Amino acid sequence: MATAESELRRRGALTHPDVGKYSDVNRDVLKVLSRPGRGWWVLFGIALAGVGIFFLSWFTQIVRGIGVSGLNAPVGWGVYITTFVFWVGIAHSGTLISAILFLFRAPWRQSIYRAAEAMTVFAVMTAGLFPLIHVGRVWYAYWLVPYPNSRFLWPNFRSPLVWDVFAVTTYFTVSAVFFYLGTIPDLAAARDQARGLRKKFYHVIALGWRGTDREWHHFSKAYIYLAALATPLVLSVHSVVSWDFAMSIVPGWHTTIFAPYFVAGAIFSGVAMVITLAVPMRKFFRLEAYLTVKHFEAMAKLCLLTATIVLYAYMTEYFLAWYSGEPPERGSFWNRAFGHYWWANWIMLTCNGLVPLMLWFKRVRRSIAALFVISIFINIGMWFERFVIIVTSLSHEYEPWAWGLYRPSVVEMGILLGSFCWFGFWFLLFTRLLPPVAIAEMKEVIPPPMRGAKEAS
Amino acid sequence: MSSGRQGFFALFEHLDSTIEACKALRAKGHKGFRAYAPLPEHHLLEEGLGLTHSPVRVFTLAGGLTGAATGFAFTSWTSVDWPLITGGKPILSIPAYVVIAFEMTILFGALATVIGLFINSRLPNFSPMVAYHPECSNGSFGIYVAAPAGQANEVRDLLKGFEPAELREDPEGFDV
Numbered sequence: 001m002a003t004a005e006s007e008l009r010r011r012g013a014l015t016h017p018d019v020g021k022y023s024d025v026n027r028d029v030l031k032v033l034s035r036p037g038r039g040w041w042v043l044f045g046i047a048l049a050g051v052g053i054f055f056l057s058w059f060t061q062i063v064r065g066i067g068v069s070g071l072n073a074p075v076g077w078g079v080y081i082t083t084f085v086f087w088v089g090i091a092h093s094g095t096l097i098s099a100i101l102f103l104f105r106a107p108w109r110q111s112i113y114r115a116a117e118a119m120t121v122f123a124v125m126t127a128g129l130f131p132l133i134h135v136g137r138v139w140y141a142y143w144l145v146p147y148p149n150s151r152f153l154w155p156n157f158r159s160p161l162v163w164d165v166f167a168v169t170t171y172f173t174v175s176a177v178f179f180y181l182g183t184i185p186d187l188a189a190a191r192d193q194a195r196g197l198r199k200k201f202y203h204v205i206a207l208g209w210r211g212t213d214r215e216w217h218h219f220s221k222a223y224i225y226l227a228a229l230a231t232p233l234v235l236s237v238h239s240v241v242s243w244d245f246a247m248s249i250v251p252g253w254h255t256t257i258f259a260p261y262f263v264a265g266a267i268f269s270g271v272a273m274v275i276t277l278a279v280p281m282r283k284f285f286r287l288e289a290y291l292t293v294k295h296f297e298a299m300a301k302l303c304l305l306t307a308t309i310v311l312y313a314y315m316t317e318y319f320l321a322w323y324s325g326e327p328p329e330r331g332s333f334w335n336r337a338f339g340h341y342w343w344a345n346w347i348m349l350t351c352n353g354l355v356p357l358m359l360w361f362k363r364v365r366r367s368i369a370a371l372f373v374i375s376i377f378i379n380i381g382m383w384f385e386r387f388v389i390i391v392t393s394l395s396h397e398y399e400p401w402a403w404g405l406y407r408p409s410v411v412e413m414g415i416l417l418g419s420f421c422w423f424g425f426w427f428l429l430f431t432r433l434l435p436p437v438a439i440a441e442m443k444e445v446i447p448p449p450m451r452g453a454k455e456a457s
Numbered sequence: 458m459s460s461g462r463q464g465f466f467a468l469f470e471h472l473d474s475t476i477e478a479c480k481a482l483r484a485k486g487h488k489g490f491r492a493y494a495p496l497p498e499h500h501l502l503e504e505g506l507g508l509t510h511s512p513v514r515v516f517t518l519a520g521g522l523t524g525a526a527t528g529f530a531f532t533s534w535t536s537v538d539w540p541l542i543t544g545g546k547p548i549l550s551i552p553a554y555v556v557i558a559f560e561m562t563i564l565f566g567a568l569a570t571v572i573g574l575f576i577n578s579r580l581p582n583f584s585p586m587v588a589y590h591p592e593c594s595n596g597s598f599g600i601y602v603a604a605p606a607g608q609a610n611e612v613r614d615l616l617k618g619f620e621p622a623e624l625r626e627d628p629e630g631f632d633v
Contacts, residue, residue, distance in 0.1 A: 022595065170564040213491060213501070217506075232559075440496045448471075448472040448498065452473050
């Protein structure tokens with residue numbers, strides 16, 4: 001019992017003095033659900049307009065054909081696949097924070113993980129649209145499902161593109177289930193404070209949760225198993241995405257470091273996106289007592305770690321291109337740095353390699369304004385990283401007469417812009433309908449109310 | 458229909474009194490009572506109620522193994538069903554199929570975990586919220602006991618001994 005006592009007293013090390021009781025968490029978090037401010041409506045309006053641009057652009061492509069995009073030989077993968085990889089990467093840090101840091105018992109994840117997990121689900125929902133857009137004839141998208149064709153020939157399971165279908169659909173299903181299960185106790189808390197129709201709504205989506213010992217017992221065990229399954233899953237998904245490239249023989253793609261390099265880059269971009277989302281959330285919803293400087297500093301350290309891995313991977317790529325002695329491989333990397341798309345490469349290196357090095361300074365890590373600016377640089381840099389890998393490599397393969405250039409069309413840029421609004425649309429809805437901070441899990445880092453403690457003091 | 462039992466809902470402000478009350482109830486041989494908490498408090502679950510293992514793990518394991526077997530069987534069977542050599546690779550390209558089997562292990566394992574959770578915790582539970590107190594999702598703990606008529610006084614005294622913030626009595630006890 002002595003160890004249990006000290007363990008209970010250690011809780012509270014991470015919480016703000018304003019959050020001392022369990023009921024404080026309910027008060028502060030459920031307040032967010034009750035009043036949509038004017039700022040929220042403005043952002044929601046912008047997001048809706050962007051979603052309109054997204055579907056208008058896609059509709060144009062459906063009506064007039066894939067020719068309205070800039071895709072052609074030799075660059076058959078452009079902005080759509082770049083943006084697909086970008087959004088799948090963004091998703092990764094949500095699972096890292098919700099599952100991997102859960103298994104590692106990192107208590108700072110508690111206040112941020114709900115928002116990060118929501119980001120994961122919506123980012124995969126965004127990413128999942130891009131293969132459908134990219135295939136052009138979207139009404140044949142069901143061909144992605146593994147079933148035998150009219151001549152009873154099955155898909156080729158040796159193809160990384162088929163692996164990708166399995167990886168991304170599994171990732172979406174598992175992260176959505178994990179996200180929803182985690183919210184159930186908090187939906188019950190929302191139900192108990194709501195009235196009328198909202199109460200009925202929360203009662204149904206909380207599945208009638210009551211918080212009994214039987215429910216909590218199986219829930220907490222199931223949560224551990226789901227986290228244990230999600231951990232290898234998140235590492236596998238971006239590895240499989242990287243094999244879409246690495247399994248081919250295109251110079252600049254065909255390397256064995258791609259899987260770890262992509263996974264590190266994914267977590268890097270995802271943590272940056274969490275910071276980009278958490279800074280305004282903290283301010284608008286007055287969650288300063290929950291998302292403290294300590295939380296941001298921990299995320300900044302994660303960013304710094306992954307930034308150095310990514311920078312190391314960039315240098316390894318260049319070194320191996322030179323060391324291989326292969327003219328096409330050397331040519332591909334020379335083209336990256338000094339060819340037609342030199343600017344994309346240098347944006348990538350600046351935003352992902354140099355700017356995050358500022359995070360070595362503690363003052364930068366503890367400044368929320370600085371982190372917000374750096375996180376936006378990283379978001380831009382990581383989009384360009386995928387653009388550099390995909391477009392410059394395809395534009396400069398083996399035969400000089402097969403080299404070519406690619407220029408994104410207005411339709412492609414509309415879909416790229418619209419994808420951010422589509423993501424924002426879902427995220428804004430989330431902040432209004434579901435508790436954006438995990439209420440029950442926040443209580444785990446608050447010292448529990450003890451009768452014995454009162455007598456002792 | 459009267460069950461011949463009386464229901465007690467005791468609301469506690471403190472974690473330690475809830476744990477002690479659960480221990481006392483168990484010591485007296487009461488089985489069908491429920492403790493309520495606003496968080497997954499493992500001290501309450503393990504010390505107070507003696508809960509250790511959950512059968513959910515069997516579901517996870519069974520789901521994962523089924524997924525792995527399905528993934529390998531599906532890819533191998535479809536390859537053998539129409540043997541077509543592509544890229545000079547063997548008809549049964551096991552390393553490539555590991556990726557599919559791996560993803561299906563995770564998918565089936567996760568879905569089976571959810572099914573196991575729902576079966577074991579009896580969710581979704583849309584029966585009327587009788588044995589419940591809305592404070593239990595906020596800042597308080599609770600215990601619900603459906604005591605047989607002969608033991609009602611004993612249970613009432615026991616719960617009162619731990620100084621509940623509120624003790625509600627229902628003329629009828631429910632299975633919870």
